[in-house]
Amino acid sequence: TRIFIPLDSFAVANGADELCDELTHLAARRGLDIEIVRNGSRGMAWLEPLVEVETHQGRIGYGPIEPGEMEALLDAGLMNGGAHAKCIGDPEEHPFMKGQTRLTFKRCGVTDPLSLDDYEAHGGLIGLKRAIEMGGAGVVDEVTESGLRGRGGAGFPTGIKWKTVREAAGERKYIVANADEGDSGTFADRMIMEGDPFCLIEGMAIAAVATGATKGYIYLRSEYPVAIRVMREAIRRATAAGVLGVSMMGSAQAFDIEVRVGAGAYVCGEETSLLDSLEGKRGQVRFKPPLPAIKGLFGRPTVINNVISLASTPEILAKGAKFYKDFGMGRSRGTIPLQIAGNVRHGGLFEVAFGLTLGEIVEGIAGGTDTGKPIRAVQVGGPLGAYFPRALFDTPFDYEAFAEKNGLIGHAGIVIFDEDVDMKKQARFAFEFCAIESCGKCTPCRIGAVRGLETMDKVIGGENVSGNLELVEDLCNTMQFGSLCALGGFTPYPVMSAIRHFPEDFEGTPMRVA
Template identity: 60%
Template sequence: MTVTLFVPRDSTSLALGAEAVARALMVEAERRGQSIQVVRNGSRGMFWLEPLVEVATPEGRLAFGPVSAADVPGLFDAGFLNGGEHRLGLGPTEEIPYLKSQERLTFARVGRTDPLSLDDYLANDGYRGLRRALNLSGASIVGEVAESGLRGRGGAAFPTGIKWQTVLETRADRKYVVCNADEGDSGTFSDRMVMEGDPFLLIEGMTIAGLAVGAAEGLIYVRSEYPHAARALSQAIAVAEGSGYLGHDILGSGKSFRLAVRKAAGAYICGEETALLESLEGKRGIVRAKPPLPAIHGLFGRPTIVNNVISLASVPVILDRGAGFYRDYGIGRSRGSLAFQLAGNIRRGGLVEKAFGLTLRELLYDFGGGAASGRPIRAVQVGGPLGAYLSEAEFDTPLDYEAFAAIGGMLGHGGIVVFDDTVDMAHQARFAMEFCAIESCGKCTPCRIGSIRGVEVIDRIVAGSDRPAQVPLLRELCDVMQSGSLCAMGGLTPGPVLSALDRFPEDFGPKSALFPAGRGV
């Protein structure tokens, strides 16, 4: 009897050796005369267990991991295809606590299906959202998304429904749906996991967006550092076109939507929506002043939806299950779920999709199991390179947009980078300025020049040279960057810098020198 095995094609799994494992499984099965079928699925998002091999059994899928090619003969010896015990055995995949305690709305299929199989997608609730949307007016679709409470998952958390409403109401000969897949923030990989692990989901979300606002063309701007994601999307688009789910006259509805992948070229700033539009137009990725909003004057001057991958990928479940279903998850004004990403120095790193409202501590310790090094967690950066560094005192903050804003942080896209107690926070503050200097588009002087001056001032503080004057100077510089930059690059870089200085002043030198009498914190 042919046994079905699953070995992820997710690029992190590949980076950890999944390709060699898949080959070893086939070679070993052949050698033993055992008939197997290896499905290359997406990742379940438990990266400390990758490469994770699953065996389909009548009682459900059984997991083994992390498996190396060298483990494969031993797995066969142990009879792993027939429920045999092995030291890498993890039991039923869905019962692994990390996975079982999640609320996977957007990531419901990722890791379970073959990403490029349309049949698999359809058999697992795929394209139900689109089928419903095809019978609704644009205004009703927009109303449903607004009602769900969905906010931009790329980081800015702007209400998606309001953005769509603006595009819907703006008259034009042509409109666009642009997906921002320039996932450049360190500590984030949820966009990548969707593109590689469930590309039809993003395609479906963008198609619904097109129907909602009357746009017949969509572009996915994928970073050049993600070649696997770009390939998976291109292949899935071809399949969807060939099956009537994309292109002219979608499913006989008379409505059309065309989709293409466009490759970015390694500029972090192009994750900013107006720089992204410039780049798609074939120009340098220079930030545009707003207004006009891209929703009114976007790509090639036309009304344009610019949404992040996860925002668009959350739309199908909202249309399928209804706005109320999605809205019932979450707290306060943060509705639905967020795909948190546990990264950096963390024992159990990976993707945790949960309703808003759990605390950072639960994520770091209950899911993450503390630092990978076994040392205490000292600092956590939430929301990407422009997010604040948080200390232990803030770990009980609920994961909610407003609660994070209230402590001077930013929940952003839910990327969480963990550092243990060996981290030098002055070094991290310097890196934030250096990163801004390298990646600034150059339009605003406070960002372009201020970041270079910032590196120099931090160097002087750390060297102990004229600290009493340099610390106020750094704060003043940060103030100029915050209020004198058009976009978040210059405007938010002071976040990690000042949070490191305020929360970890001991790393910048003796406290008395940092905060001279009378200044306080």
């Protein structure tokens, strides 16, 4: 009997490794014939660790199972999918799963992440085979036609980036996967690397076919030890199986991939800073031009894409551009893995076509707050994203619609706050975050964040509130338009959205900062 206990960090943080030990021990004592499969997470974070068993009627899930509960679960008939208070039935029939369109994450939580056979049995490698048959120009056209835009936050069309690298002169070209997922409340990159690593490998190989690159790097943050381990092992297995190597999938092209571990700087998620760090330098933002597509890693033409952008391409190549493009709205095509976190009842990963309204996401899918109090603010797009009030809950999830409301969807992280949130503190936090993480290269960000923090402290202390708020606005204007990169340039989003949408928090009695 196959029993699935996720290796995903959601599950491990809640005792999944201990559950495996318990189950191994109990199975030996009871003489049970079991195979434990360490799968990825399906994304229902509140149910982790979600233990599943393969039965004649399909998979049956139980969650969240805490360490110490395994014996009772076995007594309840886990081996046959027996009844238990924490039984959720077939996980795929769960309302949270039923509402999704899983294209990129279709295997995550379902398969054994490190089994290439399992990967192929669930549709893996079809896209890469087709890419090799089509040739580079065809792949670039297909990805351009699909409408895929960078999922890291900038929303730049992936096909155009690939075309630039394809046409750039260079004896050596690189594919770099940006896995420095530093935004608070985001975990899509981690989930795919832990739960379906071959999908990222295949996406990078497709990018290599498109551009003629021969070497790939995954710049993976050190805070993700499970992802690092799983990715490295998956690369080793893909290389042993000939998917990567001197003759990628039996083609005439060589392509191999290496994992490089980041050292914890938020700014290294910015593409040029990431390249500096990969080259062994201190991660600092580069001036553009030249674009990395022309002069990137070690001065060579480089595709640098977010993990999810790359992991979206196997399905696009396998099913065709039209299939993918049919999902979504406006210029936001395909699906987006929403990451719902914060004070939330049903947090986790929800992959869906663009176009749901923010209200449908946070009140419908997420089920409101965990405290049961009304939602007051939602921050979308990481620590540099704007705070949305209830009045803007009708905004559809789409790059342009969010930009129109002075927000951004970023990497699609959604953090929910209830009515107890103090927006003064949130505005202060944005400056504080920027001051800590600034790379120091440009003045508006390096000095602006510190001055912003000081000024916000004066506002919080009740000192000349309106005058100091005016100063903050002026400073935000300078940071937004004068900063070299998005760290300084986007810090004004959380600050100004907090001030504009929640003015009552800035006019009240002075408070003390904790």
